Amino acid sequence: MRGLEKITRSNFFIKLRNWEYWPFGILQFPLFFYFFWLALRSRSLTFFSASNPGIAMGGMFGESKYDVISKIPSAFVPRTKLILLPATSDTVLKTLNQYGFTFPVIFKPELGERGFMVKKITSAADVESYLKKIRINFLVQDFVDLPLEFGVFYQRYPSQPNGKVVSIVAKEMLSVTGDGTSTLQQLIMKKDRAKLQWKKLAEAYRDRLEEVIPAGQSIELVSIGNHAMGTRFLDGNHLINDRLSSSFDRISKQIDGFYFGRFDVRCASLNDLYEGRVKIMELNGCGAEPAHIYDPAFGLFKAVGVLFRHWKTIFEISRENHQAGVRYLSYREALAFYRAFKKAVQ
Numbered sequence: 001m002r003g004l005e006k007i008t009r010s011n012f013f014i015k016l017r018n019w020e021y022w023p024f025g026i027l028q029f030p031l032f033f034y035f036f037w038l039a040l041r042s043r044s045l046t047f048f049s050a051s052n053p054g055i056a057m058g059g060m061f062g063e064s065k066y067d068v069i070s071k072i073p074s075a076f077v078p079r080t081k082l083i084l085l086p087a088t089s090d091t092v093l094k095t096l097n098q099y100g101f102t103f104p105v106i107f108k109p110e111l112g113e114r115g116f117m118v119k120k121i122t123s124a125a126d127v128e129s130y131l132k133k134i135r136i137n138f139l140v141q142d143f144v145d146l147p148l149e150f151g152v153f154y155q156r157y158p159s160q161p162n163g164k165v166v167s168i169v170a171k172e173m174l175s176v177t178g179d180g181t182s183t184l185q186q187l188i189m190k191k192d193r194a195k196l197q198w199k200k201l202a203e204a205y206r207d208r209l210e211e212v213i214p215a216g217q218s219i220e221l222v223s224i225g226n227h228a229m230g231t232r233f234l235d236g237n238h239l240i241n242d243r244l245s246s247s248f249d250r251i252s253k254q255i256d257g258f259y260f261g262r263f264d265v266r267c268a269s270l271n272d273l274y275e276g277r278v279k280i281m282e283l284n285g286c287g288a289e290p291a292h293i294y295d296p297a298f299g300l301f302k303a304v305g306v307l308f309r310h311w312k313t314i315f316e317i318s319r320e321n322h323q324a325g326v327r328y329l330s331y332r333e334a335l336a337f338y339r340a341f342k343k344a345v346q
Helices: 002-008 011-017 024-042 065-070 089-098 124-133 184-190 198-204 242-252 270-275 300-323 331-345
Strands: 080-083 105-109 119-121 138-142 148-155 164-172 175-177 218-220 232-235 260-267 279-284
Touching: 024 300, 065 080, 065 138, 065 279, 080 089, 089 124, 089 138, 119 124, 148 242, 148 270, 164 242, 175 184, 184 198, 242 270, 260 270, 260 300
Parallel strands: none
Antiparallel strands: 080 138, 105 119, 105 138, 148 164, 148 260, 164 232, 175 218, 260 279
């Protein structure tokens, strides 16, 4: 029985049982054909670049996170500064001090996706370690210590006066709860979602792995709300109402050239979310997904259906912007942009 359990709880079988972990291409494969149909109708392979005229490539890939967040009114974003490489730990620490940052802070690459090199930095030693690994300019951002985190997907057709929220995902940070007898390592290995993050967690908690966690005590293992880092995504579409749409419509209209994308936000309460009293850690354009589909209870075929509607909306918004004079980037321009992006993040 122990041998069978070892097999069924291997990382391979954990991922096999849960499609949310399947390779990106499997979920996206049916959409490739639909994409080419939309491209044919647009007479452009890069029609999506017109979805958000104020964001490079419409936000499909390679946009500067700093440029995007700089477009958002300062009341809605945590303090954010861009660090240019090359830089030493001394110069970074001086910059943090100059602008009033205090630990912990968040470091994230100016270009990147799916949580690549997003780190919570708690000390000067963390700064030095990060600089040894990062190869591109990066952002330093205040750590937003608010209890609720959501991904709120918004869309507005250029021909319409108002937009709406079409998807909301609630983010449950990766954590374990003590039972009074198990060590932290044992608790991690008992939980599938944590077990998949073992290599990272073993390094981050190397000094506490043998610690027995008291019964009822919860430890948040990862403070970054990213699926690739173990965060559980929960379908929050039941939270969508006119009040929520109105608040994000008001915010979105203050962002030049933005019509379609996902706000990653933190807030103190649901009422604050509805009122738009949020801190926006990141805004992703047309390359973002309606992340509620990654709820473990969400069906695969239902998720594919959502993504078909998602791409239909990208096409329709892009077409309206194009008819209003926004040009589609040429294939050559997009290819050069993509190559520069991949070179930067390798």
